[in-house]
Amino acid sequence: KAGVTQTPRYLIKTRGQQVTLSCSPISGHRSVSWYQQTPGQGLQFLFEYFSETQRNKGNFPGRFSGRQFSNSRSEMNVSTLELGDSALYLCASTPTGSAYEQYFGPGTRLTVT
């Protein structure tokens, strides 16, 4: 089975722009979670989608949004980028029936200049 894939792997954007990141979960996984990783902060939970509905949300401003499609693929959008948004954005998918197993993609490294 193919693992979780994320595109693009690297991205450079300018402050004020917006960005969309994509995640394809493992086939059959219906839950997709997004995390932001920055040095010293670990993985900060952004949101989780299950069957096209946002099921859970972390403490991030409204500039961060996401959605999930009927094929379980998910996108994350950040509007009005700030320098502090520079981070590794990780997507993880969870098999149905599992409470906490998460399989991570390689991440998208976003740099905001």
Added chain:
Amino acid sequence: DQQVKQNSPSLSVQEGRISILNCDYTNSMFDYFLWYKKYPAEGPTFLISISSIKDKNEDGRFTVFLNKSAKHLSLHIVPSQPGDSAVYFCAAYFQGAQKLVFGQGTRLTINP
């Protein structure tokens, strides 16, 4: 509000010796605790977990210990190997919130 804390940003251990990574948490409602390992340019991969009703779980060279009264868990790697060099994240899961909470990570370096 950091509910899961890894207070050591880095740890250096000699090959063949024991590596002990520590993690503290504040929420007594967590149901499961997990350790993930992350290599550069890759996503974290699941290593080992423990239920809150257990105090020890072992899987090969990896053992996780849970001390609920101290709200502390640790990961022991014996013997340590060069391939164990990575960043290790501690995580906790609360069934009621249905989300994982991660610590800041500890970078483990195994020296030959």
